Amino acid sequence: GNSVTQMEGPVTLSEEAFLTINCTYTATGYPSLFWYVQYPGEGLQLLLKATKADDKGSNKGFEATYRKETTSFHLEKGSVQVSDSAVYFCALSALTNAGKSTFGDGTTLTVKP
Amino acid sequence: GAVVSQHPSWVICKSGTSVKIECRSLDFQATTMFWYRQFPKQSLMLMATSNEGSKATYEQGVEKDKFLINHASLTLSTLTVTSAHPEDSSFYICSASGGASILETQYFGPGTRLLVL
Numbered sequence: 001g002n003s004v005t006q007m008e009g010p011v012t013l014s015e016e017a018f019l020t021i022n023c024t025y026t027a028t029g030y031p032s033l034f035w036y037v038q039y040p041g042e043g044l045q046l047l048l049k050a051t052k053a054d055d056k057g058s059n060k061g062f063e064a065t066y067r068k069e070t071t072s073f074h075l076e077k078g079s080v081q082v083s084d085s086a087v088y089f090c091a092l093s094a095l096t097n098a099g100k101s102t103f104g105d106g107t108t109l110t111v112k113p
Numbered sequence: 114g115a116v117v118s119q120h121p122s123w124v125i126c127k128s129g130t131s132v133k134i135e136c137r138s139l140d141f142q143a144t145t146m147f148w149y150r151q152f153p154k155q156s157l158m159l160m161a162t163s164n165e166g167s168k169a170t171y172e173q174g175v176e177k178d179k180f181l182i183n184h185a186s187l188t189l190s191t192l193t194v195t196s197a198h199p200e201d202s203s204f205y206i207c208s209a210s211g212g213a214s215i216l217e218t219q220y221f222g223p224g225t226r227l228l229v230l
Contacts, residue, residue, distance in 0.1 A: 036221070043119070043206050044157070044221040089156065093219075099210075100147070101219060103156045 002027040002097055006090050006104035013080055013111050021075040021107045023064075023090035031094035033057075033066055033073040034101070038087045047075075047088070080111045115141050117209050119222035126197055127230055134192045134225045136207030142187035143209035147219060148180075151204045163190050197229045 007022040025031065032051045036044040048057030053068035062077045073090060090104040116139040126132050136146055145164050149157040161177075163169040163184035171177045179201075181193040190209075194201050204226050208219040 043224040046218060049218060100159060100162060105156045
């Protein structure tokens with residue numbers, strides 16, 4: 001079946017540091033890939049997505065590139081802020097699973113001033 | 114952007130009572146809605162998928178008689194936790210997607226925190 005593996009957390013960074021959260025996936029066919037962010041006590045917000053190989057999703061300074069050859073969708077940001085502290089989920093959605101999303105376990109990011 | 118609301122955001126109830134949670138798509142028609150459960154510091158667990166006008170499809174291990182899902186319109190789905198018990202306490206999140214493709218982006222509600230005493 002489909003699966004998503006995320007870099008284990010928690011991740012603690014200083015403000016303005018570079019962020020990478022690794023995400024790899026296993027899926028049949030050609031899934032769409034997503035990053036979601038969850039702030040404390042809230043639901044998930046879509047951060048960015050990519051629907052085909054080599055697509056780059058970007059939003060609010062975050063980027064991730066759909067790499068089919070390495071089955072990866074790593075999240076990056078050049079300079080994190082305290083307000084980026086949250087839990088980040090990598091997810092995929094595939095036709096072979098009726099469009100249902102498969103989520104990674106989430107990575108908690110804490111940014112210190 | 115697409116907005117999904119949930120009501121209530123918090124609910125505390127006594128064991129044995131039933132609780133209804135509403136999920137609404139405010140500015141788009143949601144052909145499909147998903148219900149998830151999230152335990153503290155864990156990922157989302159899909160409970161069921163509902164399509165407007167048809168019966169919900171439940172994931173393996175989810176009791177359909179306990180978690181009643183109704184998707185009566187293109188903007189509203191409800192989850193009723195029947196005869197709730199303390200082990201049902203959790204964070205329940207819905208998501209909604211519209212459009213013809215089943216790979217349409219899901220938009221998530223803010224979640225409902227249920228505490229059963």
